[in-house]
Amino acid sequence: MKWLLIASIPLYLIGSFRRPLFVAALLLQLGYLGGRGLSLGRLPLIGPGDTLAFFSCSIALMSLPFVYARELSGQRRFFWSCGGLAALFALCALPFPTLDMPLPPILDTYWFELHVALAFFAYALFGVAALLGGAFLLKGGRGFLDLQYRAALTGYTFFSLSMVSGGIWGYYAWGTYWLWTPKELWTSILWLFYSMYLHLRVKGTGWDRGFAWLGIFGFLVALFTYLGVSMLMRSSHSF
Amino acid sequence: MQGQNHFVGVFQVLNSLYNRLTSLNLGLWLMSGVMLALAVGSFARGSSEAAGLNDMPLLLWLRLAPFAFSWWLWLAVALLVLLCLNALLCSIEALRRKGRSLAPQLMHAGFLLIALAHLFSAYGGYKEQLQLGEGGIIGFPGGERVRVERITAEVGPRGMMSAYGAELRVGSGELSRVRPNEPLFHKGYGIYVKDVALNPAPVALLEIHREPGALAALLGALLFTVGNLMLLAQRRGR
Numbered sequence: 001m002k003w004l005l006i007a008s009i010p011l012y013l014i015g016s017f018r019r020p021l022f023v024a025a026l027l028l029q030l031g032y033l034g035g036r037g038l039s040l041g042r043l044p045l046i047g048p049g050d051t052l053a054f055f056s057c058s059i060a061l062m063s064l065p066f067v068y069a070r071e072l073s074g075q076r077r078f079f080w081s082c083g084g085l086a087a088l089f090a091l092c093a094l095p096f097p098t099l100d101m102p103l104p105p106i107l108d109t110y111w112f113e114l115h116v117a118l119a120f121f122a123y124a125l126f127g128v129a130a131l132l133g134g135a136f137l138l139k140g141g142r143g144f145l146d147l148q149y150r151a152a153l154t155g156y157t158f159f160s161l162s163m164v165s166g167g168i169w170g171y172y173a174w175g176t177y178w179l180w181t182p183k184e185l186w187t188s189i190l191w192l193f194y195s196m197y198l199h200l201r202v203k204g205t206g207w208d209r210g211f212a213w214l215g216i217f218g219f220l221v222a223l224f225t226y227l228g229v230s231m232l233m234r235s236s237h238s239f
Numbered sequence: 240m241q242g243q244n245h246f247v248g249v250f251q252v253l254n255s256l257y258n259r260l261t262s263l264n265l266g267l268w269l270m271s272g273v274m275l276a277l278a279v280g281s282f283a284r285g286s287s288e289a290a291g292l293n294d295m296p297l298l299l300w301l302r303l304a305p306f307a308f309s310w311w312l313w314l315a316v317a318l319l320v321l322l323c324l325n326a327l328l329c330s331i332e333a334l335r336r337k338g339r340s341l342a343p344q345l346m347h348a349g350f351l352l353i354a355l356a357h358l359f360s361a362y363g364g365y366k367e368q369l370q371l372g373e374g375g376i377i378g379f380p381g382g383e384r385v386r387v388e389r390i391t392a393e394v395g396p397r398g399m400m401s402a403y404g405a406e407l408r409v410g411s412g413e414l415s416r417v418r419p420n421e422p423l424f425h426k427g428y429g430i431y432v433k434d435v436a437l438n439p440a441p442v443a444l445l446e447i448h449r450e451p452g453a454l455a456a457l458l459g460a461l462l463f464t465v466g467n468l469m470l471l472a473q474r475r476g477r
Binding site for chain 1: 263266267270271273274277278280281282286287288292293297357360364366395397399400401402403418419420421422429431446448450452453456457460463464467468470471474475
C-alpha cells in the first residue's frame, strides 16, 4: 500500500498547480491511510512514519477549502505551495518503518484518536495559514490575510478541542487532565501563541505585516511542538 | 480643599491602573511572558519528569523545590495570575458595553474556569502509587477498604500485553473491574491500574488520584468550546 503514499509525492510536486491533480494526490493519500486503518482496525496514529503521513494528508485535506476558495481562484502558486508542503511531510514519512501492531491498552480509546487527529488538523491549518501569510508578504492583497486569519482561527478551534479531548483522555488514563511534561508545556505555548495572534487582529491594519509574519512563525512553533519536542526532549508524551 | 485634591489624585491613579489592567497591550505582553517562561522552563531541569513535578500537587512542589529548579514556573504562575485578572477585567468592560459579541467573553470565562481548576488541583490534588498482589488492601480515609480480588492480563500474538486489569471489591460490596482508561471512582478518588505482572505471582501497579479541579476544568472547557464555535460561526465569510 505504501506505493499510494509514494505516488502522491510526485503528483503533488508536479501537478498540484492544477486543482484536479491536487485532489487526485489527496485521494491517493486517503487511500493509503484508509488501507492502513482497515488493516490495523484503528487510525494510523502512532510512530513517526504514520503520524508524518497523517500530517501530510491533513495538510492537503485542510488546504482543500482554500484551494477552492473563490478569493483564491487562479492562485496556482498557492495551490502548489500547499501541495509542496504536503509532499514534504509525505517524503519525511517514507524512511520510517510503520508500526503494524494493535494500540497499547492505554491508547486504545476514541479520546486518544480524537485528540491526535484534531491536533494534526490544527497543525495543518496553521501550515496553510503560514502559506497564506507568505503569499501576503510576497504579493500583497488583504484577501490573503483574511484567509490566513480564518485558517488560524479554525486551526485554533481544532487545537483547543484537541486539548479538551486530551484532557478527558488523560483523566481516564492517567488520573489527571494535566501533566507537566515538555510536550504539554509546548502545547500550552502553541495555544497561547495563537490566542495572542487572534487578539492581535483587533489592532487593525497597521499590524498587517506583523500579523502575516506571526502566522508564519506560529507554524514553526507548531512544528517544534510536534517534531522538536519528540526529537530533542525527553518526555513520556511523544510519538 | 486639600483633602479633595488628594481624593482626586488617588482616583486618577486607580483609574490609570484599572485602564492598564484592562488594556489589550498588557494582555499581549503577559501572554508573551508566559510563553517565554514556559519555553525556557521546558529546557530546564525542573520540568524533567525526574524532578517530580507530576508526583505531588503543584503548590507543594513549588514550596519544596529549590528556586533554581522552579523559578520559571513561579514566573509563569505570577504572569498567569495577572493574565487572568486582565481577561476578567476585559470581559467585564466588554459586557458593560452593549452590542458586543458574547463569544470572546465565553472563551474568557472558560479560560478563567480552567485556571481556577488548576488552582484547585494544585492545592488539593493527591497521587499515590501502590504495588499490590491479590488480597492486597487499599485503605481510604474513614477506615473504608478496597481489596484487590483478582489480577488479570492477556498477552497478544506479538508477546505484548494486549489487555490487563484488576477486580476490586469496595468494602463487602460488589466487584468492580479496573482497566486502562476505565478507573474506579470512589469517595472522590480514582483508582487506576497502571501495569500488571503475572509472574512469579500476580501483582498490579495501582495509582490513587484525587483531582479536585477536574469538574471545573470540564465546565471551563465546555464554555470555552461553545464560545470558540460561536466565534468561528460569526467570523465565517468575514
